[in-house]
Amino acid sequence: MRTLSHLDALESEAIHIMREVAAERERPVLLFSGGKDSIVMLRLAEKAFRPARFPFPVMHIDTGHNFREVVEFRDRRVAELGERLVVASVQESIDSGRVVEQTGPRASRNQLQTTTLLDAIEEHGFDAAMGGARRDEERARAKERIFSFRDDFGQWNPRSQRPELWNLYNARIRKGEHIRVFPISNWTELDVWQYVARERLELPSIYYAHEREVFRRDGMLYACSDVIERDPDEEPFTATVRFRTVGDMSCTGGVLSEARTLEEVVDEIAATRVTERGETRADDRVSEAAMEDRKRVGYF
Amino acid sequence: MATSREMQATELLRLVTAGSVDDGKSTLIGRLLYDTKQILVDQLEHIEDASRRRGHDYVDLALLTDGLRAEREQGITIDVAYRSFVTPRRRFQLADAPGHVQYTRNMVTGASNADVAVVLVDARQGVIEQTRRHSYIVSMLELPHVVYTVNKMDLVDYSEERFDEIVRDLSELASRLDVHDAQMIPISALKGDNVVDRTESMPWYDGPTLLEHLETVELASNAGDSARRFPVQWVIRPMAEEHHDYRGYAGQAAGGTWGAGDEVVVLPSGLRSRVARIDGDGGEAIPGQSVTVLLEDDVDVSRGDLLADPDDAPVVAREVTARVCWMSERAVEDRARLLVKHTTRTVTARIEQILSVVDIHTLEDRERPGKMELNDLGLVRFRLAEPLVVDPYAYNRLTGAFILIDEATNETVGAGMVVDAA
Numbered sequence: 001m002r003t004l005s006h007l008d009a010l011e012s013e014a015i016h017i018m019r020e021v022a023a024e025r026e027r028p029v030l031l032f033s034g035g036k037d038s039i040v041m042l043r044l045a046e047k048a049f050r051p052a053r054f055p056f057p058v059m060h061i062d063t064g065h066n067f068r069e070v071v072e073f074r075d076r077r078v079a080e081l082g083e084r085l086v087v088a089s090v091q092e093s094i095d096s097g098r099v100v101e102q103t104g105p106r107a108s109r110n111q112l113q114t115t116t117l118l119d120a121i122e123e124h125g126f127d128a129a130m131g132g133a134r135r136d137e138e139r140a141r142a143k144e145r146i147f148s149f150r151d152d153f154g155q156w157n158p159r160s161q162r163p164e165l166w167n168l169y170n171a172r173i174r175k176g177e178h179i180r181v182f183p184i185s186n187w188t189e190l191d192v193w194q195y196v197a198r199e200r201l202e203l204p205s206i207y208y209a210h211e212r213e214v215f216r217r218d219g220m221l222y223a224c225s226d227v228i229e230r231d232p233d234e235e236p237f238t239a240t241v242r243f244r245t246v247g248d249m250s251c252t253g254g255v256l257s258e259a260r261t262l263e264e265v266v267d268e269i270a271a272t273r274v275t276e277r278g279e280t281r282a283d284d285r286v287s288e289a290a291m292e293d294r295k296r297v298g299y300f
Numbered sequence: 301m302a303t304s305r306e307m308q309a310t311e312l313l314r315l316v317t318a319g320s321v322d323d324g325k326s327t328l329i330g331r332l333l334y335d336t337k338q339i340l341v342d343q344l345e346h347i348e349d350a351s352r353r354r355g356h357d358y359v360d361l362a363l364l365t366d367g368l369r370a371e372r373e374q375g376i377t378i379d380v381a382y383r384s385f386v387t388p389r390r391r392f393q394l395a396d397a398p399g400h401v402q403y404t405r406n407m408v409t410g411a412s413n414a415d416v417a418v419v420l421v422d423a424r425q426g427v428i429e430q431t432r433r434h435s436y437i438v439s440m441l442e443l444p445h446v447v448y449t450v451n452k453m454d455l456v457d458y459s460e461e462r463f464d465e466i467v468r469d470l471s472e473l474a475s476r477l478d479v480h481d482a483q484m485i486p487i488s489a490l491k492g493d494n495v496v497d498r499t500e501s502m503p504w505y506d507g508p509t510l511l512e513h514l515e516t517v518e519l520a521s522n523a524g525d526s527a528r529r530f531p532v533q534w535v536i537r538p539m540a541e542e543h544h545d546y547r548g549y550a551g552q553a554a555g556g557t558w559g560a561g562d563e564v565v566v567l568p569s570g571l572r573s574r575v576a577r578i579d580g581d582g583g584e585a586i587p588g589q590s591v592t593v594l595l596e597d598d599v600d601v602s603r604g605d606l607l608a609d610p611d612d613a614p615v616v617a618r619e620v621t622a623r624v625c626w627m628s629e630r631a632v633e634d635r636a637r638l639l640v641k642h643t644t645r646t647v648t649a650r651i652e653q654i655l656s657v658v659d660i661h662t663l664e665d666r667e668r669p670g671k672m673e674l675n676d677l678g679l680v681r682f683r684l685a686e687p688l689v690v691d692p693y694a695y696n697r698l699t700g701a702f703i704l705i706d707e708a709t710n711e712t713v714g715a716g717m718v719v720d721a722a
Contacts, residue, residue: 002557002586003311003519003586004311004312004586004588004589005310005311005312006310006311006312006391008581008589009312009588010312011590012552012588012589012590013588013590015552015590016533016551016552016590019533019534019550019551019590020533020644022534023533023534023603023644047580047590048534048550048590049534049536049550050536051536051538051540051542051543051546052536052537052538052539052540052543052546053538053539135382135383135384136383136384142381142382142383143380143381143382162711162712163380163405163406163408163409163627163703163712163715164409164712165408165409165412165413165701165703165712165715166412166413166697166698166701166703167413167552167698168641168642168643168701168702168703170641170703170705170710170711170712172705172710173710174710185382186382186384186393188384188386190386191384191391
């Protein structure tokens, strides 16, 4: 008898979740960062709703410190799909005084995104925001539901989560509240790459090995750019690197790699000995409970 | 480690682990991840560091899975955690359900999607109330396979007699509760005996290690050979000239194998048609697969309807008797009004009567208790305001399951498994 492969099973689960959100919520939105996870999410949405249009817009929280390649990719991909793009800007949140920019060499706009996201959700009246977060990324995420309920302040309370059974999701909320939904919760980094390979998905070029001017900080390699201040002893040098995540440039590190094709990247990931976030995301390194704290206040 | 290409086509096995706080469940999971080399350098450094800070003289593998701050502080696992690992033979997805008495609902939650339950038994204590409770839930949720891991064998001098004694008790329990395919394995999670690698310490045991068993256990296709079921989730109607006549019924197949030409009855309406085409990979669908079904006739179908095999159709029910796990801190009484979400349909229901609640010590039923409290397991008769299209849960885990929602708070307050419907 035929059984589903693990990628088929994960794909079907994610499609089911997206359709459930579309059916049960009035104003959903699909969050898109330009990263590989959200590129997978776009493909899943195509599979869930084609030949019709997506029953929701696509929203990008633009920190203003994104890799240029990623922003170009975002605009092109959404145009190819013929879907609606909403851009919420952290720069505007700063300009309007909603948030205050951090300063100094360790400044990052990563945390400021939370305010911009919550403001955009309120402004557009979104009641469900779908994102590409995965449970294997971080320990707090391992305990988060697929349909993750947020109160009027956008806060997550890990102690009062709704039980999730079978494929039955409770998407009911009160006015002012919203849910975050993570259709690829159960995927791992390797599953994502295998799916990218299977579906022949195009990714922003920074995911593949390329030469770039970088500097070393806390054991990670950061791209030299005008959004990060370097300490005097942080000497720039040229290296062949690729990025495993494409967050804000101020907190996303690259890894030394010669993997220039999709197959080479997949093999390298399969053999890797360091987790994705531990290797390349400075924002999780701040404390043992860093992610949990950020999620409680409304971070994705 | 296998290369990416070898892992492309592996199957996904979903498992749930159950055990009480002191059974060493977190250590077992940590051991499984560690010995299958899933623990990466930075995670290992992190737990080595945390173990040192706590004054442990060994690396505490339990720290790998205890995710939330409150848990780390109290040293217990408070909620279901999900994690993945992969071997060259299978991709595993593990729901880690806390076993403490208050958390029956977490075990029910974790078990609802699982193919296999791993139940921990402390070799020193043998079969205790926890074990009975977990076995009861595993049986109630119709899990196809159960593995009893008799842990801490190192603390009973790896005694074969002690293991045999526990096996006798477990076998008796499993047969009394009608637990499917029960396997017993003597292990020590702390020492790594028989978890992934075979041990020298128990030469008298010649069965599989835990991982060997999980890699080879047959995957439940309660599935492709069952009667055809397809809950309609979403109707795809492109408002575009080029797809003018397209009308597709999107959903996740819940039973049988679907293909073009299959006869279909639409329930509850009873209208008949035939499958014209299936949009999705391969043009056919088996349970668990999300596809879009197109019908030959222009019949009225919407979300909440169920497509089924006309020769083996489910029941269109206004009255349902079901096993229920109550999950809310507020008790529920006879005559209570609730929402029932079943497949893709949500209806209002009233509890006609709570027929019985099981006493977890004796596994005997207490008749007509009048109410159910948090973590109670009982048999409940519901009357529905609108019909649901159901199967008995023992026949189909997807069309026989529902959740209960409190209309006032929107919380999920219970889980139900259909026993009988009319």
